[in-house]
Amino acid sequence: MTTAPEHNPTLHELTLMDRLAQYAPVLLIPILMVIGLAAIQSPSSWLTLTVSGLAMGMMIFIMASGLTLVFGLMDVINFGHGAFVSVGAFIGISILLALGTMTGAPSIFLNVLAVLIAIVGAMIGAGLLGWAFERVIVKPVYGAHLKQILVTMGGMIVVEQLILVVWGPDEIFINRPEALKGAYIFLGAAVEKYRLLAVVLGLVIFAGMRWVLRHTKIGLIVRAGVENGEMVRALGYPLRLVFISIFIAGSALAGLGGVMWGLYQEVITAHMGGSLMVLVFIVVIIGGLGSVEGCFIGALLVGLLQNYVGFLDPKLALVSNIGLMVLILMWRPQGMVPVVRAK
DSSP: OOOOOOOOTHHHHHHHHHHHHHHHHHHHHHHHHHHHHHHHOOHHHHHHHHHHHHHHHHHHHHHHHHHHHHHHHHOOOOTTHHHHHHHHHHHHHHHHHHTHHHHSSSOHHHHHHHHHHHHHHHHHHHHHHHHHHIIIIIGGGTTOHHHHHHHHHHHHHHHHHHHHHHHOSSOEEOOOOGGGSSEEEETTEEEEHHHHHHHHHHHHHHHHHHHHHHHSHHHHHHHHHHHHHHHHHHTTOOHHHHHHHHHHHHHHHHHHHHHHHHHHHTEEOTTHHHHHHHHHHHHHHHHOTTOHHHHHHHHHHHHHHHHHHHHHOHHHHHHHHHHHHHHHHHHOTTOSSOOOOOO
16 A cells, blocks of 8 residues: 655745745845944934945946956956056046036036046947957966966056056046036935936946846857856857957946046046955955856945945944955855856
8 A cells, every 4th residue: 555655845945945045145235224224323324324335336336247247257367457447437537527518517418428428438448458458468368367366467557557657646636517416305314416326327237237148149148158168169159259348348347437436536546446456356256256146236235334334433444344255255155146157
């Protein structure tokens, strides 16, 4: 006599646990916001800091997204990524200074048009530099991580010195366009117009990248190349051309981030890209190498934490993000949203 098999709830339980694990990184953002509100205890100050943190996170994401794709697809550790940030900032801000009549006009249309022209110019300049950087510096050291670190860092130093030659050693200060000055008062909190613009722009870029990666053929090739590049080559796709295109696109995004960060700080220096690379690498590492979604979540966590801790105790702000990275890696050593690679 046969007996009916006992009901085994393990499959359902694992599925539920997998779903919870999948959304756990996203839940960290509202959890951090709640902790920040409890610690700050002032809703108006908390709202101002939250918008500032989100804006900061979006700009870091723009700069870091290209780097994480380059590593995920090309297996290249590019310590020279900050050079594209600096070059993009200087090109974009130079264009804005040249368009002073547009940025100073009391017209939202002219102000936004000037910023868009500066962004396009910065992305083109940083993209061209990225193409040359890949051809001259990165190409000879594919597959050699230690050499990649050394030569790309050396390349960034050379680019920084060239910036000093072209634009001079002094800091360049910039006033935001008239339409982006000032702040909105919302629930007693001052929310800067420019930071709202940065949040919206970051969301648009993230949505665009996610759509391209998940709903287009080139995105399919990129995701497949990240997981199993040898199979993509075997199927006859020009993965090498995709490599170069991703490197150029990542460099252009870094240039865009440089312009946004320059307007955020209202000052640019030749070494600003190198200084930002600490935050960029923290975001890439905790997000998961090669993961755009993880990079986005990590950037928001870094931006929020930096602003909350900086308000509560400025001395701890310098080490707060390193502590965040340690905690995330203890929880998920491969990052919050790791890319699954074929073995």
